[in-house]
Amino acid sequence: MSKPKGFIRRTKQRELILEVLKGTTCHPTADWVYEKVREELPSISLGTVYRNLRSLVEAGEVLELTFGSSFSRFDGNPENHYHFACEECGQVSDIDFPLQEELEKRVEESNRLKVHTHRLEFYGICQECLNKKE
Amino acid sequence: MSKPKGFIRRTKQRELILEVLKGTTCHPTADWVYEKVREELPSISLGTVYRNLRSLVEAGEVLELTFGSSFSRFDGNPENHYHFACEECGQVSDIDFPLQEELEKRVEESNRLKVHTHRLEFYGICQECLNKKE
DNA sequence: GTAATTGCAAATAATTTGCTGGGTG
DNA sequence: CACCCAGCAAATTATTTGCAATTAC
Numbered sequence: 001m002s003k004p005k006g007f008i009r010r011t012k013q014r015e016l017i018l019e020v021l022k023g024t025t026c027h028p029t030a031d032w033v034y035e036k037v038r039e040e041l042p043s044i045s046l047g048t049v050y051r052n053l054r055s056l057v058e059a060g061e062v063l064e065l066t067f068g069s070s071f072s073r074f075d076g077n078p079e080n081h082y083h084f085a086c087e088e089c090g091q092v093s094d095i096d097f098p099l100q101e102e103l104e105k106r107v108e109e110s111n112r113l114k115v116h117t118h119r120l121e122f123y124g125i126c127q128e129c130l131n132k133k134e
Numbered sequence: 135m136s137k138p139k140g141f142i143r144r145t146k147q148r149e150l151i152l153e154v155l156k157g158t159t160c161h162p163t164a165d166w167v168y169e170k171v172r173e174e175l176p177s178i179s180l181g182t183v184y185r186n187l188r189s190l191v192e193a194g195e196v197l198e199l200t201f202g203s204s205f206s207r208f209d210g211n212p213e214n215h216y217h218f219a220c221e222e223c224g225q226v227s228d229i230d231f232p233l234q235e236e237l238e239k240r241v242e243e244s245n246r247l248k249v250h251t252h253r254l255e256f257y258g259i260c261q262e263c264l265n266k267k268e
Numbered sequence: 269g270t271a272a273t274t275g276c277a278a279a280t281a282a283t284t285t286g287c288t289g290g291g292t293g
Numbered sequence: 294c295a296c297c298c299a300g301c302a303a304a305t306t307a308t309t310t311g312c313a314a315t316t317a318c
Contacts, residue, residue, distance in 0.1 A: 007272085008272090009271090009273070009317055010317080011272090011273065011317075013273085013274075021209070023210075025227070026225070026226070027209050027217070027226040027227070028207060029206065030307080033208065044274085044275080047274085047275070047276075047277090047310080048273080048275070051273080052273095053206075054309090060212050061212055062208050062209065062212055063208065063210075063211060063214075064206050064207075064208055065226070065253075065255075066201065066206050066207075067200065067205050071201050071281090072163065072164065072187075072198050072199065072200050072201075072283090073161040073162060073163055074155055074164070074187055074197065074198055075155070075198075076156040076157075076197075077197060078194055078196055083199060084247060085201060086247075092160070092161040092201065093160075094159070094161075096244055103254070103256075107229060107256050111218070112261045113260050113261050113264065115256045115258040116221065116257055116258040117257050118254065118255065118256045119253075119254070119256075119257070121252065122252045123249070123250050123251050123252065124249040124251070125250075126247050130246075130247065141297085142297090143292055143293075143298065144292080147299070164283080165282085177299090179299075179300045179301065180283090180300095181284080181285080181300070181301075181302090182298080182300070184282090184283060185285095186298095205306085206308090
């Protein structure tokens with residue numbers, strides 16, 4: 001019991017991946033990281049990059065942001081509103097929360113860009129799953 | 135030039151898809167919509183569902199939310215912070231904006247659930263792309 | 269030594285696309 | 294009757310996984 005359960009061994013590959021991530025302000029895709037690390041360590045495989053990114057995210061050392069189109073969910077209400085995603089059962093539900101229009105204005109003021117819309121969502125455990133747990 | 139450019143023809147398939155979406159509070163995946171519409175119209179194909187969802191989103195009649203894992207971007211900073219995604223060039227950048235911790239509390243209070251974290255991002259045109267346009 | 273980790277390649281999973289015939293405006 | 298759109302299947306894209314060899318601790 002000396003090693004914590006999710007013990008992560010330190011390898012050249014993992015160190016390089018983390019170094020690349022810490023050393024860039026762009027928010028790279030897995031593939032970009034792969035190409036970058038390959039400059040140092042040409043033999044690394046894409047699978048290794050994916051596996052390490054996953055474990056780094058699980059270890060809380062790296063943030064993952066999902067964009068793009070996969071695993072989309074659709075909502076018949078086209079007005080902007082906010083969502084809650086349960087980390088336990090995967091359900092996504094609308095939440096009753098007023099639209100924060102002023103956030104967009106504040107972002108436009110402090111950063112020089114044009115905001116069209118924003119997306120806000122919360123992650124946690126839904127009521128049903130909370131009930132099941134006790 | 136009488137018809138608007140992105141003219142959308144009305145078909146049985148599209149009507150059914152929209153009806154299914156408007157008639158549910160869950161936030162279905164494309165596949166769920168497919169199964170549901172198939173109860174009415176067994177001959178519909180999954181490709182048609184995808185194509186229609188896409189055009190409905192483009193027409194602004196439906197919201198698309200992306201969850202899950204595809205097209206992830208990674209961030210070496212594991213602290214929660216907010217992002218801006220440029221709809222023109224696709225770049226994702228950090229924005230300088232204070233963390234709104236109190237949002238989580240407010241959601242927990244008005245809805246009975248446990249919030250672990252939240253995600254807030256803004257979409258629009260970045261400064262560089264704005265400059266290019268004029 | 270042993271268990272985590274690697275590289276490689278094949279497998280998945282969600283979504284998109286080419287084609288050809290059919291239905292809408 | 295032109296052209297958008299359907300169905301079908303094959304193609305893409307991002308990501309995951311099985312396996313045998315390797316390496317960190």
